[in-house]
Amino acid sequence: MPQPLFLDAPVSSPTGYVWATALPVILGLVAVYLLLPRPRGYPPWWGALAAALALVSAGFLLIQNDGAVVETVLFYLFSVIAVVAGGLLVTQRNPVKAALSFALVVLSTCGLFLLQEAPFLMAATIIIYAGAIIVTFLFVIMLAQQTGISDADARSREPLLSCIAGFLLLGAILFVLHSTYNTKELDDLLANTELALQQSSPQAVQNALGDKRGFFERFHREAEKEAASSDASRQLRAALNDLEVAWKDDGGDADKMKRALTRLHEAGLEARNYKGSLQPPLQLPVSRYSSHREPGPNPSLPKENVAFLGRSLFTDYLLAVELGGTLLLVATIGAIAISARRAEGLR
Amino acid sequence: MNPVAVLENYLVVGAILFALGAIGFLARRNLIIMFLSAEMMLQGVALNLVAFARHRGNLQGQAFTLFIITVAACEAGIALALILMLYRSRHSLDVSLWQDLREAGQEPTMDEEPLPPEPVSAPLPRLTPAGLEPQQQEETSHV
Numbered sequence: 001m002p003q004p005l006f007l008d009a010p011v012s013s014p015t016g017y018v019w020a021t022a023l024p025v026i027l028g029l030v031a032v033y034l035l036l037p038r039p040r041g042y043p044p045w046w047g048a049l050a051a052a053l054a055l056v057s058a059g060f061l062l063i064q065n066d067g068a069v070v071e072t073v074l075f076y077l078f079s080v081i082a083v084v085a086g087g088l089l090v091t092q093r094n095p096v097k098a099a100l101s102f103a104l105v106v107l108s109t110c111g112l113f114l115l116q117e118a119p120f121l122m123a124a125t126i127i128i129y130a131g132a133i134i135v136t137f138l139f140v141i142m143l144a145q146q147t148g149i150s151d152a153d154a155r156s157r158e159p160l161l162s163c164i165a166g167f168l169l170l171g172a173i174l175f176v177l178h179s180t181y182n183t184k185e186l187d188d189l190l191a192n193t194e195l196a197l198q199q200s201s202p203q204a205v206q207n208a209l210g211d212k213r214g215f216f217e218r219f220h221r222e223a224e225k226e227a228a229s230s231d232a233s234r235q236l237r238a239a240l241n242d243l244e245v246a247w248k249d250d251g252g253d254a255d256k257m258k259r260a261l262t263r264l265h266e267a268g269l270e271a272r273n274y275k276g277s278l279q280p281p282l283q284l285p286v287s288r289y290s291s292h293r294e295p296g297p298n299p300s301l302p303k304e305n306v307a308f309l310g311r312s313l314f315t316d317y318l319l320a321v322e323l324g325g326t327l328l329l330v331a332t333i334g335a336i337a338i339s340a341r342r343a344e345g346l347r
Numbered sequence: 348m349n350p351v352a353v354l355e356n357y358l359v360v361g362a363i364l365f366a367l368g369a370i371g372f373l374a375r376r377n378l379i380i381m382f383l384s385a386e387m388m389l390q391g392v393a394l395n396l397v398a399f400a401r402h403r404g405n406l407q408g409q410a411f412t413l414f415i416i417t418v419a420a421c422e423a424g425i426a427l428a429l430i431l432m433l434y435r436s437r438h439s440l441d442v443s444l445w446q447d448l449r450e451a452g453q454e455p456t457m458d459e460e461p462l463p464p465e466p467v468s469a470p471l472p473r474l475t476p477a478g479l480e481p482q483q484q485e486e487t488s489h490v
Contacts, residue, residue, distance in 0.1 A: 291405025
């Protein structure tokens with residue numbers, strides 16, 4: 001039976017997700033709109049205040065964390081630097097300072113690469129973009145108006161419309177991400193289940209689980225978010241059915257309920273790890289040079305990053321590497337052809 | 348922390364970088380800043396791919412990011428050559444000077460508000476001449 005690879009769309013979308021994404025997005029829109037350069041600008045403090053509020057609310061509402069692990073702290077550090085420098089790049093009047101903030105964006109993105117186990121990409125990006133940024137500096141020094149205010153730097157084209165366009169896109173992306181990958185609801189339900197497992201009498205178990213209708217509805221909504229064909233989803237639904245059968249309003253059998261609850265807990269943990277996953281089924285053939293298949297939801301990358309990346313590039317992606325080389329050659333010739341001075345009168 | 352939450356965090360940062368770059372490309376008028384904004388959009392996408400590579404435990408995402416860097420380098424070369432050519436013919440980096448390339452039937456955008464006057468910097472102090480002016484030596488020539 002062919003298995004669909006695509007995620008089933010979440011059927012119901014709670015309004016909580018809408019507000020959690022709308023607040024930081026609207027604050028960010030206000031901030032960027034106020035800070036974009038224009039001849040008689042708004043005082044920068046208002047924009048800075050809105051930007052700070054947007055960052056803090058995004059950190060609270062969109063970023064999931066549990067406790068300060070080193071990785072979490074570094075993630076916050078690098079991502080805050082990246083986002084703030086990106087905002088400065090967009091709103092900066094002086095092109096030299098804009099190029100400097102672009103350097104900051106690249107450096108902090110490289111930090112995030114390193115956190116995601118991509119050391120070779122980090123080094124390559126730093127080396128390549130260092131050259132690119134130096135060349136950009138040269139261009140700024142060569143071409144930009146050095147004194148006074150110019151039309152190019154002090155004005156924006158349609159600041160309101162472009163801000164709305166950009167932040168509408170961002171809001172849509174964040175909403176989809178939030179409703180697909182957020183595990184808070186499932187974690188709450190699993191905590192409830194754990195609490196219920198510690199009770200002894202059937203009545204206490206039911207009390208710990210809370211409202212019957214609400215509990216089942218929330219759990220079914222979570223099950224609908226899993227790919228319907230996946231193993232995790234099937235397990236979750238089966239466990240829910242068991243529990244519903246065992247749940248009698250006048251008490252019921254505590255052992256039976258607990259067995260169902262244990263199964264539900266295991267299936268829920270499994271489902272959480274597979275959440276929003278497009279992991280292809282294990283029997284699909286995947287090149288052994290680009291991946292090593294391990295059973296389990298979160299396989300690890302090989303430790304020797306450069307060796308494996310090189311082997312993957314020169315086996316699976318050999319044709320693409322050749323094409324990339326050709327593209328570089330063509331681009332070099334094109335750049336020379338475009339920028340070469342032509343003889344007078346030939347334009 | 349569970350791996351799905353980690354993945355979502357990185358995707359959020361990538362989306363924010365992408366959207367900020369899009370706004371910069373649409374709103375700014377300096378050609379060099381537009382170019383930098385486009386590069387920032389590419390950084391956001393690369394971050395997404397690297398996060399997915401980590402999440403799924405295979406190297407396809409990282410290999411793809413390497414190709415993104417290649418294409419970005421080509422784009423940078425061509426873009427800077429184009430900026431140089433555009434600057435030569437209009438003597439400015441303002442992209443609105445090229446709005447005669449717009450579609451037929453579109454109104455040109457005019458800048459109504461004048462730019463603020465340049466801030467006048469304090470004049471440099473003039474020192475009063477001190478000392479004696481050296482005497483001009485009469486040029487005498489006995490030819």
